Amino acid sequence: xxxxxxxxxxxxxxxxxxxxxxxxxxxxxxxxxxxxxxxxxxxxxxxxxxxxxxxxxxxxxxxxxxxxxxxxxxxxxxxxxxxxxxxxxxxxxxxxxxxxxxxxxxxxxxxxxxxxxxxxxxxxxxxxxxxxxxxxxxxxxxxxxxxxxxxxxxxxxxxxxxxxxxxxxxxxxxxxxxxxxxxxxxxxxxxxxxxxxxxxxxxxxxxxxxxxxxxxxxxxxxxxxxxxxxxxxxxxxxxxxxxxxxxxxxxxxxxxxxxxxxxxxxxxxxxxxxxxxxxxxxxxxxxxxxxxxxxxxxxxxxxxxxxxxxxxxxxxxxxxxxxxxxxxxxxxxxxxxxxxxxxxxxxxxxxxxxxxxxxxxxxxxxxxxxxxxxxxxxxxxxxxxxxxxxxxxxxxxxxxxxxxxxxxxxxxxxxxxxxxxxxxxxxxxxxxxxxxxxxxxxxxxxxxxxxxxxxxxxxxxxxxxxxxxxxxxxxxxxxxxxxxxxxxxxxxxxxxxxxxxxxxxxxxxxxxxxxxxxxxxxxxxxxxxxxxxxxxxxxxxxxxxxxxxxxxxxxxxxxxxxxxxxxxxx
RNA sequence: GCGGGUGUAGCUCAGUGGUAGAGCAUCACGUUGCCAACGUGAUGGUCGUGGGUUCGAGUCCCAUCACCCGCUCCA
Numbered sequence: 001x002x003x004x005x006x007x008x009x010x011x012x013x014x015x016x017x018x019x020x021x022x023x024x025x026x027x028x029x030x031x032x033x034x035x036x037x038x039x040x041x042x043x044x045x046x047x048x049x050x051x052x053x054x055x056x057x058x059x060x061x062x063x064x065x066x067x068x069x070x071x072x073x074x075x076x077x078x079x080x081x082x083x084x085x086x087x088x089x090x091x092x093x094x095x096x097x098x099x100x101x102x103x104x105x106x107x108x109x110x111x112x113x114x115x116x117x118x119x120x121x122x123x124x125x126x127x128x129x130x131x132x133x134x135x136x137x138x139x140x141x142x143x144x145x146x147x148x149x150x151x152x153x154x155x156x157x158x159x160x161x162x163x164x165x166x167x168x169x170x171x172x173x174x175x176x177x178x179x180x181x182x183x184x185x186x187x188x189x190x191x192x193x194x195x196x197x198x199x200x201x202x203x204x205x206x207x208x209x210x211x212x213x214x215x216x217x218x219x220x221x222x223x224x225x226x227x228x229x230x231x232x233x234x235x236x237x238x239x240x241x242x243x244x245x246x247x248x249x250x251x252x253x254x255x256x257x258x259x260x261x262x263x264x265x266x267x268x269x270x271x272x273x274x275x276x277x278x279x280x281x282x283x284x285x286x287x288x289x290x291x292x293x294x295x296x297x298x299x300x301x302x303x304x305x306x307x308x309x310x311x312x313x314x315x316x317x318x319x320x321x322x323x324x325x326x327x328x329x330x331x332x333x334x335x336x337x338x339x340x341x342x343x344x345x346x347x348x349x350x351x352x353x354x355x356x357x358x359x360x361x362x363x364x365x366x367x368x369x370x371x372x373x374x375x376x377x378x379x380x381x382x383x384x385x386x387x388x389x390x391x392x393x394x395x396x397x398x399x400x401x402x403x404x405x406x407x408x409x410x411x412x413x414x415x416x417x418x419x420x421x422x423x424x425x426x427x428x429x430x431x432x433x434x435x436x437x438x439x440x441x442x443x444x445x446x447x448x449x450x451x452x453x454x455x456x457x458x459x460x461x462x463x464x465x466x467x468x469x470x471x472x473x474x475x476x477x478x479x480x481x482x483x484x485x486x487x488x489x490x491x492x493x494x495x496x497x498x499x500x501x502x503x504x505x506x507x508x509x510x511x512x513x514x515x516x517x518x519x520x521x522x523x524x525x526x527x528x529x530x531x532x533x534x535x536x537x538x539x540x541x542x543x544x545x546x547x548x549x550x551x552x553x554x555x556x557x558x559x560x561x562x563x564x565x566x567x568x569x570x
Numbered sequence: 571g572c573g574g575g576u577g578u579a580g581c582u583c584a585g586u587g588g589u590a591g592a593g594c595a596u597c598a599c600g601u602u603g604c605c606a607a608c609g610u611g612a613u614g615g616u617c618g619u620g621g622g623u624u625c626g627a628g629u630c631c632c633a634u635c636a637c638c639c640g641c642u643c644c645a
Contacts, residue, residue: 517606
């Protein structure tokens with residue numbers, strides 16, 4: 001069902017976005033020639049551009065535009081000890097039990113007793129822990145799983161980029177002579193062997209993270225007037241929230257949600273999630289800002305005082321050869337810094353931005369005769385729906401299975417009549433209601449009317465990705481108005497070459513001008529330039545803007561300034 | 571992993587046991603030139619994969635893989 005919040009209308013379903021992604025080269029299913037491999041996706045020519053743009057926008061915001069953050073790119077494979085002491089080997093797992101009777105699977109920590117919630121049989125297996133980390137080995141090992149030799153060479157593909165930052169805390173601090181507070185930012189792949197991935201690229205087994213570990217004074221060293229860990233946490237939540245808004249996410253579809261105590265990860269004192277209102281599955285986390293305290297740096301340190309181990313529920317680390325602490329020259333004290341961690345999913349961000357940007361718009365007035373015909377059929381649809389609703393209620397009163405849901409039908413009828421009254425402007429809404437509304441299911445008149453309305457809507461509609469220019473995979477398209485006119489083609493190609501050193505530029509001459517514009521709308525290209533006969537006379541071209549479809553005549557010498565300004569590159 | 575659904579041309583889908591189709595897209599030639607133009611022609615599918623039933627399988631059966639919707643998930 002379509003989202004009613006926000007204006008104008010964003011994607012109604014992940015399916016729309018999926019289709020567009022596949023058709024236009026954003027995201028393809030992985031290993032396709034072999035029938036695919038669960039939950040791995042490949043990023044096509046436009047996908048890699050857009051994902052890079054997301055990561056660049058993040059990097060610019062948290063590294064370049066700040067005075068207190070440095071970058072890092074750590075190895076994906078790290079010593080197994082990292083994951084032993086970070087707690088991931090022991091706790092980054094879902095404890096699962098199977099029902100011997102009905103073969104249902106449940107999370108052990110979600111059960112209240114030892115009976116199966118599905119069939120009630122007291123036949124549950126003991127809990128088995130499915131660790132979410134992918135295993136591999138360093139060196140040529142072919143030993144049996146779990147053997148001493150196997151364990152000795154075992155490594156994990158990192159399930160989060162954060163630990164690479166903790167390993168390098170002291171390196172970065174010393175090599176750049178940084179003083180706390182400061183942060184380290186990293187973008188990179190992470191891997192989790194999810195038991196149930198899904199929702200396109202929302203939850204995958206290989207994904208990309210954008211993480212910051214921001215190191216601050218522990219509470220006991222904070223002087224009056226300095227920010228506490230809670231204040232830093234709150235500030236980062238606001239900073240990060242505003243970043244999403246600055247790239248075009250509508251406020252009504254982004255929220256901050258503080259996690260309940262029971263939800264918190266083993267390392268976290270407090271976590272606030274940023275959630276985006278996705279189509280189909282609703283609110284989904286796109287970023288988490290955690291207060292990780294001094295848990296991680298202490299966990300990886302030798303010689304941690306017993307009182308700190310006790311406070312953090314840690315064991316003495318006999319493997320570590322370093323203490324990951326810091327001498328604070330102002331406080332004249334040595335301490336293990338606390339950490340605020342804003343951690344976002346880059347691939348998830350791309351999905352959120354795509355959903356947000358996806359729009360279908362009426363671009364021309366539908367023929368009045370056809371609109372009248374549709375309008376005339378609405379009362380019959382509503383009448384029939386009412387009838388079916390009453391039948392369903394009767395059936396329900398007699399405890400017979402009902403074919404319809406009266407409540408859904410009621411909301412459908414109200415919405416349909418309301419939308420129909422606003423035809424023809426509401427043509428897309430009417431089409432969406434007839435196609436998607438739960439109350440419209442299995443109604444004969446709807447089945448007859450829907451294809452007609454959908455067809456008409458499609459004929460009068462364009463699909464446009466209203467991406468923030470920073471995120472758009474292609475920033476500019478250049479068209480020759482006449483492709484067999486050598487002089488026009490020359491100028492168009494020259495323009496393409498002039499700008500392709502700054503950003504991705506498309507050149508297309510394989511259709512009429514209207515279709516060329518539509519193609520670019522669909523992938524979110526902010527500007528199209530058309531070269532025509534007039535160009536040859538006065539050196540001007542037509543610049544057409546994606547969202548407004550407005551055109552203006554611009555001197556070629558002014559193009560660079562105009563484009564840079566409007567693409568936010570100035 | 572369990573339940574429900576889907577899988578046919580690049581895309582959207584039709585095809586319910588009898589010679590694999592349509593629209594769109596793509597390519598060529600011609601025509602047109604500022605918002606999804608037109609004509610003619612062409613390319614394109616071992617019907618997800620592997621078995622089975624049958625004289626004959628896209629269609630029926632079994633298995634398997636992938637995706638979607640639920641259970642689950644903490645980027």
